[in-house]
Amino acid sequence: MRSLFTPSRIIVVIITFSLISFLWTFGLPRQLAEPSSPIIEHPADEIKVHDPIAPAPVAHTSHASIPKTKPTATLHKDRPKESDDHRWDDKTSKAGHTTEKTPVPSPKVSGPAGHDEDGGRWEDKEKSEASGTVSSVVFASASPEPVLELISSANTTTATATSTSSAAPYRHTAAPVKGFCKDVKNAQDVMVIVKTSKAEAADKLSGHLKGLLSCVPNFAIFSDHEGEIDGIQIHDALHEINSETKQKNGEFREYMIIQADSEYKPDAKKTKDLDKWKILPMVYRAYQMNPHARFYAFIEADTGLSWMNLLQWVDRLDYRIPYYSGAQSFINHVQFAQRGPGILLSQGAMRRYAKSYEERWASEWQKRIAKECCGDYILATALNDAHVELYTSWPLMQGEQPTTLDYTSKQWCAPAVTWHHMDDAALSKSWELQKKWTDKHGWEKPYLYRDAFEEYVLPHITAQLDNWDNLGSDTKIIANEGRQKELKGGKDDERAAKQKLEKAAGGSFTYKREEKKGSIKTDNGKDTSKDHKKDDNKGDEKDGDAKETIDWAQIGKMVKDGADSPKACAGVCQEVDDCLQWRYTSKGDGECHLSKVVKLGRKTENKGDSQIWTSGWMVDRIKEETKKWECKEVAWRFYQ
Known part of the structure; x- marks a missing residue:
């Protein structure tokens, strides 16, 4: 019987x-889809279309929501230039016209799937090709009603609105128009939270x-x-x-x-x-109120925030990375972000924090707050429990005012994102x-510290300014006790005392050096000049005394006289190559402070016994020095 599996049949x-x-x-009409790994990239990376890793949260609004649309790309001759990032400005708003909102039909959506779910993280390719029309809308929030940006085109299906004026449809121009700062790039992705109290x-x-x-x-605004x-x-x-916690802790009596x-x-x-009790629940509630936000900026009532610089900064960051950033400080070897200059948290950090909050708030964190001093420190420990670490944001976020910051080359080319200790007038300015x-x-x-210097400092510095404290103090010269009395007429008494001492000693002392240079005294007022008998053999003197005398002889008179008056103090600064500013006070017998950094400082009032300051700047030297700090590029990098 023949076998079924013959070689020919097998072949x-x-x-x-x-x-x-x-x-x-290869014979099917199209290749089957294959699962792809998620891609995480910063905005600066090559733009790739992909499904979002993070699910798109639902935006809670106080007004009827309008779906974002992206019409089919068509040629639009009067499209703004690529450098115009303000999308389409309302030219009519410049003339004081307003726009009435009317029911808007939902246009046909075109574009890659997942774009809206990802919140528009990647940019529209049609924009880079300078073709097509974009219909952008603003969803509502807790702030005043948003402005709708609507553009009509004969070649595309777009949303339309009825205007109170007969003006033509409007677009963003190179300069921002009032009301449209809410719709600049990344504005919808950032939530700002202000912490205050009923007392303030x-x-x-009002300034904010x-x-x-x-x-x-x-x-959102949080208070007590x-x-x-x-x-x-x-x-x-x-x-x-x-x-129970409120009853156990005395600070809640006022509450x-x-x-x-x-x-x-x-x-x-x-x-x-009560401040330390606010911060943990405030952070959690902010996330619950607006979980779709990509970044959360927490500020105080006296924090100055640059909205423009903040939006440019977050555009460079990936919201999925757990960023906890701010001006660094330490308590008990714990590194934390100070609340005054502001704290920035990304959505990635907030998600981790919210999970830990729900697990630990009632059982652990409330008890911890009662034992600690400060809310910002407590937040750092809570974020540490949630495995979120600090990215120090110096020099972008500052604990100083523009007038009290020491301007150096280190932060000169960096953007100024926040300031602190700003009163209402300073916030308005x-x-x-x-x-x-x-x-x-x-x-x-971006607005750099260089620009802040040119606005706040340079126009006001001068050779000498009375009743002004420029806060500089790298070196301090303190006059000896009784120095002012000596300057005002005590020289005769001093000369008589010297003659009396010389007569009592039988003429064995010489005051030639003292008459020429004056007595050198230490901070405790003791005379360090040595009484020696005339002796040709100077080897009998101790080497240490000789060395000290030589050092003081070189700078003795200039330094000793530096605290005599504002003019003398300015003279010392002029002689020191790296001295950029000085200040003088008549406290005690006089103090002269020298500084190698530039600050503007503040005005002082003459109130009786209070210190009166006179300040001055080496203006030409400052201008020459700052010219060396040329900004070839913006220093966005912060201490990660």
């Missing part, structure tokens, strides 16, 4: 299976409400009470604290009174003790400068 089977495999692989809200929030917050589409200011809701950050009496005006010193900057340069050019 036929093999060839058949090979053909089937080939046709299955009325006095310290009229300036910064008028441009922020998503923000529930209420409103100018129609904007204030959230009670202490609502999450349980009753209880605030809750019981809405007209009560609390003591600012007492409400300050800062905001006006920001508006002028964006009017002139747009929203893509």
